[in-house]
Amino acid sequence: GDSVTQTEGPVTVSESESLIINCTYSATSIAYPNLFWYVRYPGEGLQLLLKVITAGQKGSSRGFEATYNKETTSFHLQKASVQESDSAVYYCALGASNNNNAPRFGAGTKLSVKP
């Protein structure tokens, strides 16, 4: 089936350090996968951080970047310099716009940024 595997948390980094959260996907029923990163801040619902719907493209938002790599079936999330306000749970997700299937989410990676 369709699934997403991401870095198992929790992940702790110091402010201004770089970050990478790995995400790989398996899309057996989706011909043209769309890939997403969602973030959940404490007490809030998940919100979209970035999305990429075309293989080879890069998405970016709030200093975070992720490149849709079809060859390695990966969509790793990176940031060059994290801030304490980036502390949250990050979810990689796999979806499709050409069928009725709902997005599938990874297990989430809890990130804590130390001041």
Place this chain on the structure above:
Amino acid sequence: GPKVLQIPSHQIIDMGQMVTLNCDPVSNHLYFYWYKQILGQQMEFLVNFYNGKVMEKSKLFKDQFSVERPDGSYFTLKIQPTALEDSAVYFCASSSTKNTLYFGAGTRLSVL
């Protein structure tokens, strides 16, 4: 940004009783979703709903589960009867494009 509201944030119920979880989606959204997350585990897809019909459901969407959105009001998830394993956080989401979902903060259901 657009908000999805879930009421209440925590619901406690005795096993075997019925419970209805309410979701107030973003106005003008047409696609609605429920996801379930047991503490410490992955957020799992339950069901999606469009134009008054269930479009897709997972094996977690048992016969005891039902969804509806009567007259464009709340999108609800009903569980009747509840079981201990239904204890989890239930997240509602809505979407206009099937691409970007807007989530509520979740309702924690505790079945005793």
